[in-house]
Amino acid sequence: MTTPSTNPAKPATSVPALLKTAFVNALIALVLFSLMIGIRTEAGSSGQLTYWTRFGDLASIVAAVFGGSIVIELLRQWIGPTGAEKLVPPAVQSGISFIGRYLAPALLIFTLLVPVIFYNQRYILDLAILVLTYVMLGWGLNVVVGLAGLLDLGYVAFYAVGAYSYALLATNFGWSFWVCLPLAGILAAFWGVLLGFPVLRLRGDYLAIVTLAFGEIIRLVIINWQDLTGGPNGVSGIPRPSFFGIPLDNSDDGLAAWLHIEYSTTHRIVFLFYLILALALLTNWATIRLRRLPIGRAWEALREDEVACRALGINTTTTKLTAFATGAMFGGFAGAFFATRQGFISPESFTFQESALVLAIVVLGGMGSQLGVALSALAMIGGFELFRSLEGYRMLVFGMAMVLIMIWRPRGLIGHRAPTVFLTKAKAISSDLVKEGHG
């Protein structure tokens, strides 16, 4: 390593190489878009094929790719993944670490105050509940993917089990939410173990495929078992949660009457907000706690090296099963919450896309990092809403943002691992050393 120069961006960039990259990218864009954008085809008035050329648009797209790839290449060399930290001045670094230390408590305090600040903005409260649901799902999946290193593409199955458990128990037997919530978690964990037994001898890609199939099987069973689940029509009329037995409605024995305040529908939203916040924080607390227990260390050791685990007398099968069951249980809790919030559930809410979204949240956040998962859930769900004004370009902007983050932070937003035990000083471990696990 040579001594870092004052302006490291310039010597790293050679103009011909830059232009060559940009030219190649522009050429690829030209080939790709020449048919898609260059020629527009449509059915004419009498059904014949009409077409016209749009070479102007094509030229501007190719030019944009050319310019864009120069800009991206410059940005990459300026704040690229290689030696990125070294380029940041120490003052900024200490600033970042200062923010890092107080970011989590600040976020928590802000989250607690959200219903107070945005009391009259129903849209923001609904969005906050949605974000928190995904934070909880992300934290739940983080146990399986981030800690134990088991790639689970069917996490939504446990979300569905939790949701249907509550919906069916509440509508058929009239059981209260607070009785059904633990049951939903236990049932989801049970299904997690049931799935785990046959498939956990598989590794990596094979495990991913089987879990994906399991997610689809659960959805198809729900669609086709019409007697029990109502099939595609779903379950409606799911009871709203009560404040530990006191209903949140306009009746004489409702919470509003009981507290002698005027009834408002926002009460229920605020209650739901604090309910999911409490559930999410329970997930977080349990995960942080479990990481420092032997079982959590065994999960992480499993992600690092399964053979070494067995040589140390760790039963890898039960260790994997507990990770699967724990993750599934939190998914089940979140599912029960989802059912009581919506009041109506149908198989459409539990498609593969949901699994992919939750997995994207975990990967983007930095596998294993609790704060990272929370931030990425906020960015993915909140950010997606933020781009709503862009209408048709929403997906494009969102996709570009994802690509940029993956260029700059290939190991996720929070890319280092905190040790679970230390003798003198806890030092963060660089993500380069931490394994991703292979099932």
Next chain:
Amino acid sequence: MSGDKILNVDRLAMRFGGIVAVQDLSFAAERKKITALIGPNGAGKTTVFNCITGFYKPSGGAIRLTHDGRTIALERLNDFNIAKQAKVARTFQNIRLFPGMTALENLMVAQHNALMRASGFTFLGLIGAPGYRDAEKRAIDLATDWLKRVNLLDRADDAAGNFAYGDQRRLEIARAMCTEPALLCLDEPAAGLNARESAALSELLLSIRDDLGTSILLIEHDMSVVMEISDHIVVMDHGVKIAEGTPREVRDDPKVIAAYLGADEEEAAAVMEGGS
């Protein structure tokens, strides 16, 4: 040979399809002694190790471990149960640490089974029962003790993946010892070490034998280490035992010399006749 045997390997055989890796191998390892398994490359030493530690299921033969008055048939146990119940710990030829975890965490994972019991299989630990906190403190003490022994105490909180090669080797031995084994199996512990590090390793292994009374079985190519520390040597070639005895006996055995010099069978026979 007389003496107290901790490990008895009786007519062990291991075949992979049509390939015979180990055939009719019998030997014993004495308690509180260092037994070395040597032989040219491809002799089947690591296969024997994998059979003893349960990573392979032997095609035939018996492996008996006698410890605390119990005799355990290792060939019937799963790999993790061999470490958990039979108290056999091992290291690997290509080091297998948990690179993203600190040295201390590596040693804590090694104490998993004891800590799991202390944490009431997670439930007591989750609610923060004092019994578990004491057990964890003892586990940290044991880990600290081992970090001291292998001279890595000042690096306790560094990621194991960042360690130099020799340090990783020593940490892996410390990790195996943290399972408090009756028999420690080391697969080429001196591979890739320089002369000074090899000497330190010999010292460490002798102290494990003498101070802790742990029996050691090792595979090694570094003859200076083998000859210096071994109490008993078993020599293998082409999957069969060709000689065994004290370091001195083995060193002078013509069959061993022939195997190591790569002589063919006729030449070896000639050397044998000439030698005896």
